[in-house]
Amino acid sequence: MFTNSNILVPTDFSPYARFANTYALAIARNYGGxxxxxxxxxxxxxxxxxxxxxWLNPSDAETLLDSxxxxxxxxxxxxxxxxxxxxxxxxxxxxxxxxPQEILRLALDKQCTLIVIATHGRSGFDHVVFGSVAERVVRxxxxxxxxxxxxxxxxxxxSDLSLRIRHxxxxxxxxxxxxxxxxxxxxxxxxxxxxxxxxxxxxxxIVLPEFMPDSVVSVGPEMEQAAxxxxxxxxxxIPNLDVDAVSVTGVPHSEICRFAEEHGVDLIVMPTHGRSGFGHVLFGSVAEKVVRLARCPVLTIRPDGDGSAFER
Numbered sequence: 382m383f384t385n386s387n388i389l390v391p392t393d394f395s396p397y398a399r400f401a402n403t404y405a406l407a408i409a410r411n412y413g414g415x416x417x418x419x420x421x422x423x424x425x426x427x428x429x430x431x432x433x434x435x436w437l438n439p440s441d442a443e444t445l446l447d448s449x450x451x452x453x454x455x456x457x458x459x460x461x462x463x464x465x466x467x468x469x470x471x472x473x474x475x476x477x478x479x480x481p482q483e484i485l486r487l488a489l490d491k492q493c494t495l496i497v498i499a500t501h502g503r504s505g506f507d508h509v510v511f512g513s514v515a516e517r518v519v520r521x522x523x524x525x526x527x528x529x530x531x532x533x534x535x536x537x538x539x540s541d542l543s544l545r546i547r548h549x550x551x552x553x554x555x556x557x558x559x560x561x562x563x564x565x566x567x568x569x570x571x572x573x574x575x576x577x578x579x580x581x582x583x584x585x586x587i588v589l590p591e592f593m594p595d596s597v598v599s600v601g602p603e604m605e606q607a608a609x610x611x612x613x614x615x616x617x618x619i620p621n622l623d624v625d626a627v628s629v630t631g632v633p634h635s636e637i638c639r640f641a642e643e644h645g646v647d648l649i650v651m652p653t654h655g656r657s658g659f660g661h662v663l664f665g666s667v668a669e670k671v672v673r674l675a676r677c678p679v680l681t682i683r684p685d686g687d688g689s690a691f692e693r
Contacts, residue, residue, distance in 0.1 A: 382568050386414040386494040391421065391484045391514070394456050397499040400531035402460060404678070405497040407542040409469045417491055418460050419474040421483045422446060433532035450475055467542060488524055496522055500530045500672060519672050520653060522678040525565070525682050534677040536647040546573040550646040552580045552637045552671070553618075555611055559652045561684035566650040567619060575647070576623040579615055580640055581608045582633040605630050634670035642676050649679045 390405040392398040402418075409416045457473040464471035472491075476483045488496055500515045518524050536546050551566040553559050570577045583604045605628050612626035629636045641649055653668045672679045 382565070383408055383412045383414055383495055386412060387417060387491050388414050389417045389419060389484065389488045389493040389496045391419050391498050392460070393420070396498070396685065397531060401497050401499040401529040403539055403542070404466055404527060404529050404537050404604045405545055406467050406469050407537045408495070408497070410467055410542050411544055414628060415470040416464055417455050417472045417474060417487070417493065419476065419484060419487055419561065420457060421480040422449050422453065422475065422477045446477070469503045478512045481521065484518055485522055488522065494524055496524060498526060498528060499526050516669055516672065519681050520669060523683055525680055525693065526551070528672045528679045534645070534647065536678060544573065545574045546647045548576045548578065548644065548646045550578045550580060550637070550641050552582070552633070552649070552651050557583065558684060562650060562652040562682040565680065565682055567622065569648065569650065570622055576625070578618070578625050578644065578646070579612050580627045580628055580629070580637060581612055581642070582636040583608055583628065583630045584633055633667045634674065637671050638675050646677055649675055649677060651681060653681045653683045
């Protein structure tokens with residue numbers, strides 16, 4: 382799937398980001414890809430640094446920026462040397478600007494087919510900053526994004542960079558859009574002889590009892606039964622693969638994360654949004670919440686990726 386791919390790895394040089402580096406190197410080595418390490422310097426942050434109670438003047442800000450660039454270059458060189466030691470080709474990139482925008486733009490410029498990113502960086506304020514960067518990249522990227530959170534449930538063996546994917550979870554809302562992500566999940570399962578779980582979570586709208594007609598009481602079971610039937614049809618359409626179909630009732634992102642943890646899922650594959658309009662917003666938020674909360678790597682896919690995410 383990612384053979385001879387360009388893989389983009391944004392890094393803030395934190396321990397969390399290093400785990401994302403490990404995944405990128407493992408994927409690149411297994412598929413003969415090239416890793417592109419990128420560090421984004423935020424010029425707005427530099428210009429907002431205070432010195433002795435005063436804003437830095439342009440000259441001092443530029444000096445600080447040069448110092449940060451030199452430091453980043455040194456760190457990226459170390460990452461490149463580590464990649465070379467693992468037999469992986471790599472390139473280094475230092476850019477100045479808005480982090481999510483520059484990450485996505487570089488992914489387009491280098492024709493990357495995968496972005497590997499940590500879901501959070503340093504503690505405190507930087508934790509929030511890098512977390513928001515990852516979430517914006519997940520939300521806007523037209524290419525698949527593998528979000529890594531560590532220490533959690535991993536599918537890369539750090540000692541030899543081997544990939545060990547035994548169980549893949551594919552949540553679906555049955556929209557045509559979300560179904561376009563299913564081939565990715567199937568491909569991983571076929572390649573690694575892994576089990577595939579198809580999951581649909583039926584969320585019943587909250588209705589005040591005094592406004593709830595008697596007919597609504599049976600809506601939940603009927604919706605879940607219908608979902609189970611649809612899942613069984615999809616399961617039957619995936620031959621020669623170990624597939625189970627799971628239909629549950631509850632808050633989608635919570636049920637997805639609960640299932641993944643209880644069943645030792647190695648990888649969750651899901652689209653970044655589903656139906657148009659309100660449904661689009663709902664399923665999009667589900668994907669982002671899963672990325673934030675799941676205890677295993679999450680591969681998000683935007684099947685309609687057309688480059689629009691790169692527009693400023």
